[in-house]
Amino acid sequence: MKYLFLVPIFIPFLTSIFLFINKKLFKNQITNFFTLNGSLLSFLVSGFVFFDLATNKFKDYSIKLFQWTNTPNISIGFTVDGLSATMLLLVTGLSLVIQVFSTSYMKDDEKYTSYFTYFNFFVFSMLLLVMSSNFLVMFMGWELVGLSSYLLISFWSNKESASKAGNKAFIINRIGDFGFLIGLMIVLNTFETFDFKTVMSLSSTISESTVTIICLFLLLGAFGKSAQFPLFSWLPDAMEGPTPASALIHAATMVTAGVFMLVRVSPLLQYSQTAKLLIAIFGLLTALIAAFSAINQYDIKKVLAYSTISQLGFMFIAIGSGAYVAAIFHLVTHAFFKALLFLGAGAVIHAMHHEQDIRKMGMLRKNMPVTALTMGIGTLAISGLPPLAGFWSKDEILASVFVNGGVYYVIWSLGLFAALLTAFYMGRHWLLIFAVDQGNNHDDVEEVSKSMTIPLLLLGLFSIFIGFINTPFFHGLEKVLHYTLENVYVTHLPKGVTLVVLAFVSIGAGFTGLTLAYLVFSFKVLDRINLDSKLFNTVIALVKDLSTNVLYLNKYGNLIFVKGSRVLSRNIAAVIDGIVIDGAVNSVAAIFNKTSKAASTTQTGQVRSYIAYFGLFLVLLIALFIVTPLVNV
Amino acid sequence: MLEVTTDWYLTLAAILFSIGFFGMMYRRNALIMFMCIELMLNAVNLTFIAASRHFGTIDGQVSVFFVLVVAAAEVVVGLAIIVSIFRKQISASVDVLNLSKG
């Protein structure tokens, strides 16, 4: 019974290997059979594990498969507690829904089976990461998730932009992994073990500076994986991959691995105020930059990508303020409505015959009513309007930030502004696709097939009701995570009037954003007011330009890092390699040459010179014998 | 009164040996180099005989016997070699034999 949770982990693995071996043989039907049944089985078993754990009040247990060394304690093990069971359920459930969607979306693709191979491999590695009981297994999952992401981003590898995007994702991820690895090394050095429970229980005994250093390095890894500033530019480019893959990986699961990891090490994190403040600040920065960049993007998926980065920023703000439950809650709700939005975008792209520019869409709600309805639900959810899911989680985050006080007031107010921007650009997104008439002809666009709309409806339903698992009236998620966070100081929500006021303020922010979007894009208020002020026009133009080009961050980053390292390496090749190293090696050879030439002058071939050397050394030998005390003189 | 002890003989042998060795280094004629080798061998013989007298055993003189025989055989072979090398040449200098130079 204890080992049952290994089933959902290894079924995707076996499926992926099986599909990989039979890549060329299988037709679509057979692949569908194996992969859908496999993921259904995984989901049911993980549901069973969750309920079994629930009956035990979510008390955690772990198993150890293989012990490598005793000191330091390195082993392969898995743990099942509230946090990992939640993630297990989330990942298997979402993978099932998205796979159903993909069977229809990828139907005409010739690499159909490969897609499902990589998909299942991703699910396996994500579960490895989530169910791990020590840093080593987590790191293995971490790396494999990066690999699967690379495989899926560069899926259509004949497109040069796709391969480049895959490379960029992997390399930026690697930079993060470098930090993560150093953090792991320091952990092993300090604690002599990788096991989570041991590390967390010993975390109060070591000095704060060590904790800060460990947390900073682990943070670098989280930044890379979860696309925070400054390592975020890979996520918009990752939209080159197939949309369902983006829905699973870059919306719901892989990018949340950083958040998950930070909550896992929260017993360690709570002892370092510096790290927490840094997390909050970087999360805020990311949220603002991404939200600002999203307001003028023209690709349907890039808007959603920047939205993901921004929401991840929110989760990091939550962690930085000590509200770990709020972070996990937002992770869960965001997974649902972001996957919904991505699948909806995929449906639109499929119906528009792979057109992705939203300036070519408009008034599509007449052609695709179900998609319009579900994406509308997703937009309302992400804007934070009650009683949809996004309101509860976002409000909980903002309230917890407010409670901390001090500099966190600034973070709270700027976070509120980011929430406003979120509502604004998501409203713009929905309106420009489905409501506003942009003068394009859409006679050939019709609603997508049932296997695409049913997952959309399912996710829409969840987006409405999933918020109720952790309201201020029913702390469901807190109970689930009780044993995981039992030694951690979790920031609690404010009580009474403060809470109500804060709730109304965030509702107001969301509402204002949506209204502004309606006014600007549907009501076209800017054209109607007809302000001739040159200042106003230049400001608007500047805002639009900066937003589209992501504040020119990518351009300067490319200039400094890519071109800079090229110049540097060229210099190194010419100067250091050519002159210094070659010079050193050549001079070593020259030394040998000269020495041997000098030594060969003793080989004269004359008997008499040999006799002379012989005599000289004989005399020296005699001298040696006389000088040493062996001979009594 | 001065007594002729063993060290006198040993000194004499040493001087003879070094003169022979020095001559070998100095002279270029092959024959003369050979004669210097003979000098060195004779110095060794003298050392053996003196040692035999010093320790009271006969083994030193028997060794001299052997050294004598070996020296004679060596002279035979060496002179045969010298004759065969220098038969056609004008000078008997060993400096012309430098094929192993390098």
Next chain:
Amino acid sequence: MDVVLFIFPAGLIILGALIVVFAKNPVHNAMGLVMTLVSLAIIYITLNATFVAMVQMLVYAGAVMTLFLFVIMMIGVDKKEQDAESIKGQTFLISGSFLILISLLTYVAISSNFKWDLWFPAVDFAIEGTPQIIAGTLFTSWIFPFEIISLLLIVATAAAIALAYDIKKRKDNA
């Protein structure tokens, strides 16, 4: 008396050695060597090694020197040898090692006050180097080297013949 009997042949020996090294005419060299060998035989007699002295006179001063003189006749006198030293650095090496040797010997001689410690004292009795005694040791404990050097002599003879043999002359004669 003993001292004179030592000094006189010793002087002759050294004189002969110097003649061997420094003479210009090869025949003079050979004569110097003969003088050295004969004086050595005298010294052997004073050391009670009579048999060895006789053998030395017969073999060395007789046979070996005759052989030398024959070869000197065949090869000839070499006037060319008066050239300067042809090998580079040879003079340095020779003079250097010679100087080191001389300084060593003087150091040794002076620091021990001309009295060398030979580890074992000399014995009182004098051994007789008669043929009987030598034969007694030679054929009992030294039998193995004895057989070996007989082999050696055969090899030397064969080598000498092989080296000096001229195939062409033999064919022409036959």
